[in-house]
Structure formats: structure tokens, C-alpha cells
Amino acid sequence: MEALTSLKVPFQAFSSSSRPRSWITPIQMNVSTRNPFFSFSVRAQVESTEGSATIAATSAESVVEALKVKEWEVGMFQDEVAASQGIRIRRRPPTGPPLHYVGPFEFRLQNEGNTPRNILEEIVWNKDVEVSQLKERKPLISLKKDLQNAPPRRDFIGALRAANERTGLPGLIAEVKKASPSRGVLRENFDPVEIAQAYERGGAACLSVLTDKKYFKGSFENLELIRKAGVKCPLLCKEFIIDAWQLYYARIKGADAVLLIAAVLPDLDIKYMIKICKILGLAALVEVHDEKEFDRVLGIEGIELIGINNRNLETFEVDIANTKKLLEGERGKIVRERNIIMVGESGLFTPNDIAYVQEAGVKAVLVGESIVKQNDPGKGITSLFGKDISLS
Numbered sequence: 017m018e019a020l021t022s023l024k025v026p027f028q029a030f031s032s033s034s035r036p037r038s039w040i041t042p043i044q045m046n047v048s049t050r051n052p053f054f055s056f057s058v059r060a061q062v063e064s065t066e067g068s069a070t071i072a073a074t075s076a077e078s079v080v081e082a083l084k085v086k087e088w089e090v091g092m093f094q095d096e097v098a099a100s101q102g103i104r105i106r107r108r109p110p111t112g113p114p115l116h117y118v119g120p121f122e123f124r125l126q127n128e129g130n131t132p133r134n135i136l137e138e139i140v141w142n143k144d145v146e147v148s149q150l151k152e153r154k155p156l157i158s159l160k161k162d163l164q165n166a167p168p169r170r171d172f173i174g175a176l177r178a179a180n181e182r183t184g185l186p187g188l189i190a191e192v193k194k195a196s197p198s199r200g201v202l203r204e205n206f207d208p209v210e211i212a213q214a215y216e217r218g219g220a221a222c223l224s225v226l227t228d229k230k231y232f233k234g235s236f237e238n239l240e241l242i243r244k245a246g247v248k249c250p251l252l253c254k255e256f257i258i259d260a261w262q263l264y265y266a267r268i269k270g271a272d273a274v275l276l277i278a279a280v281l282p283d284l285d286i287k288y289m290i291k292i293c294k295i296l297g298l299a300a301l302v303e304v305h306d307e308k309e310f311d312r313v314l315g316i317e318g319i320e321l322i323g324i325n326n327r328n329l330e331t332f333e334v335d336i337a338n339t340k341k342l343l344e345g346e347r348g349k350i351v352r353e354r355n356i357i358m359v360g361e362s363g364l365f366t367p368n369d370i371a372y373v374q375e376a377g378v379k380a381v382l383v384g385e386s387i388v389k390q391n392d393p394g395k396g397i398t399s400l401f402g403k404d405i406s407l408s
């Protein structure tokens with residue numbers, strides 16, 4: 017009997033899954049080559065991004081099978097935790113239980129239908145694949161090294177507060193957005209740097225840069241280009257974040273803030289990511305859409321910036337009354353007591369809209385469509401607020 021604890025083998029090597037989500041560390045391995053048969057037994061610790069467990073097996077096939085079963089069970093457990101918090105978005109398409117799974121029957125039923133239930137779920141499933149491929153090319157260890165060369169961080173929240181005090185209006189986060197799944201292409205002649213500079217001249221406090229390619233025609237290149245062009249407004253990396261690896265990546269590419277979507281992330285993920293953001297010096301804009309998400313987020317310590325999305329990301333319905341509804345009563349009181357900056361997001365087109373969400377209690381707004389569509393996006397800001405809010 018020999019103990020092998022240093023060997024780490026990606027589970028991917030054994031499974032048909034293309035995502036290296038688990039690792040096996042043999043605890044004990046016993047190989048016998050006595051004739052006429054070759055035999056072995058193994059006890060191993062399985063670690064995955066979702067948890068860990070011990071397995072025992074006596075043949076190569078059963079090791080593979082036991083690993084598949086464990087990985088599947090851990091994934092199921094994660095989905096259950098998310099569902100218990102009211103999260104409807106599943107992180108990955110269900111794969112179905114492994115062939116020899118012996119477990120509660122209802123698990124089998126839950127796995128039926130592996131098409132996404134809505135656009136947000138589709139985006140998240142695609143993002144999961146995209147991020148695991150990026151991670152293979154650039155593991156966290158090498159990203160951490162690149163951190164030294166990341167551009168200096170700027171104070172995203174400070175810029176919003178300052179703008180609010182300077183103008184008496186909500187601080188503007190102006191969005192560099194070429195397209196969206198709900199609206200299609202918003203602007204054909206799209207020069208991200210030109211738009212960013214026009215926003216800055218027009219009086220934006222901060223900018224939001226879409227980096228998702230597939231659904232929003234954005235890119236990390238746009239973020240980098242804007243940062244390198246010398247735009248001083250702090251930058252929000254507008255991405256679907258599902259893995260802490262993306263926080264490091266965003267920081268290296270020049271982001272000063274990131275978006276965390278409560279409809280996608282369970283509480284523990286949000287807590288963990290907020291901690292990493294603090295270490296990296298990134299501000300976190302935590303986005304909610306309904307009361308339940310808002311209450312979950314208010315239960316998490318250390319949150320300074322919360323966005324209320326007026327757009328339902330599952331149905332695309334937009335209603336700016338959502339901001340008002342969520343800030344009424346007790347929730348609004350908690351926000352004021354804790355000095356949390358609230359951001360009104362989406363569907364804001366006119367000075368009346370701005371006044372309406374400001375009255376509801378926001379100190380900042382996030383606006384894309386109405387200003388990015390204008391020939392001169394800087395002038396778009398003036399018409400959005402009904403007055404010139406530029407510094408000059």
C-alpha cells in the first residue's frame with residue numbers, strides 16, 4: 017500500500033466533459049501485477065469547483081464512474097442551493113445522471129429538457145463555456161502575475177458621489193453599447209473610443225463598457241482601448257460574471273468596477289466575489305430586479321453600490337416604476353441608513369424619467385440606448401438631463 021497525495025489529475029482526463037471542473041487526488045493506491053491478472057484499488061479525494069468528496073473504487077472503470085457520479089451529485093447540490101434562494105438561472109445545461117447512478121428518482125425528472133429557459137440562462141450557459149476555455153489558456157496563476165501591470169485603479173463610487181454633488185442630479189454611468197439581444201444593433205458606425213470621449217466631454221461621471229461579444233457585440237479590446245486612450249472616467253466592465261477568474265481579468269484589462277447580477281449568483285458567490293473585488297480595488301455594482309433579490313443583497317455585508325434594473329433580463333420587459341417600487345418603505349430606509357448608492361438602470365430616455373428615478377431615491381443612473389443612439393452622444397447627455405451637465 018503506497019500513499020500518493022501529490023498527484024493531481026484533472027477529472028476532465030477521464031470524463032467526456034470538456035470542462036475541467038474537478039480534480040482527483042489519490043489518497044491510497046494499491047497496484048498488484050501478480051500474474052495472471054493486473055488489479056488495483058484506489059481511494060481518492062475528489063475536489064471540484066463546487067466541493068469535495070472521497071471515493072473508493074477497485075477498477076479503472078469504477079473510478080471513472082464514481083467520479084462522474086460525484087461530480088453530478090455536487091452539481092445537483094449547487095443548483096439546489098441556488099434554487100432555494102429563488103435563483104431560476106441554472107449555471108450549466110443539465111447533463112443527466114451518470115449511467116449507473118443510484119439515487120433519488122426525482123433527480124432524473126429534474127434533468128429533463130436541456131434547452132435554456134430564457135435569454136439570461138442562454139447567455140450564462142455560453143459564458144460558462146467561454147470562461148472555461150479562457151481559463152485554460154490563461155490560468156489564474158498567470159493572471160495574478162499580470163496584475164502588476166494593470167493600470168492604476170480609479171474611484172468609481174467616489175466619481176458618482178462627486179457628480180451627484182456637483183450637478184444635483186444623479187451621477188451618470190454612460191454605456192458604450194453597440195447592440196443588445198432585446199434591441200438589436202443600436203449604432204452602426206460604432207467607434208468605442210470616440211463614443212467614450214464624447215460621453216466624458218458631455219459630463220458622464222463613469223462609463224460602462226459592454227465586453228460580451230456574442231450578445232452585445234462588445235469586447236475586452238474596447239475596454240482596453242478606452243482605458244489606453246486616456247479617458248479619465250472610471251470604467252465599469254459590463255460582463256456576465258460567473259467565476260472569480262473574470263474579476264482578475266477585468267482588472268487587468270483596465271476596469272475600475274464590475275457588475276454582479278443577483279439573478280445569476282447565489283449569496284455565497286456574491287460574498288466571495290465582493291471580497292475579491294475589495295482585494296483587487298474594484299467597485300462592485302450588484303444588480304437586482306425584484307424585491308427578493310434586493311433583500312438577499314441587503315443581507316450581504318460590505319455592499320456599497322446596488323443597481324435596480326428596470327429591465328427584466330428573462331423577458332426583456334422594461335418598466336421604470338420598478339426602481340420606485342423597490343425603494344419604497346423599509347428597503348429605501350435601509351439603503352439611506354447604510355449610505356448605499358442606488359443606481360437606476362435601463363429604459364431612461366427623458367429628463368422626466370431622470371427626475372422620476374431621482375425622486376425614488378437613486379443617486380446614479382446607468383444609461384445606454386437613449387444616448388448611444390444620438391449622432392453626438394455628448395449632446396445626447398444634455399437632452400437626457402434637460403440641461404448641460406458638462407464641466408466646461
Ligand SMILES: O=P(O)(O)OC[C@@H](O)[C@@H](O)c1c[nH]c2ccccc12
Pocket residue numbers: 191193254303325361362363364382383384385386
Ligand atoms: O440601454 P438602456 O436601456 O439604457 O440600459 C442600459 C443598461 O442598464 C443595460 O445595458 C443593462 C443593465 N444591466 C445589464 C446586464 C447585462 C447587460 C446589460 C445590462
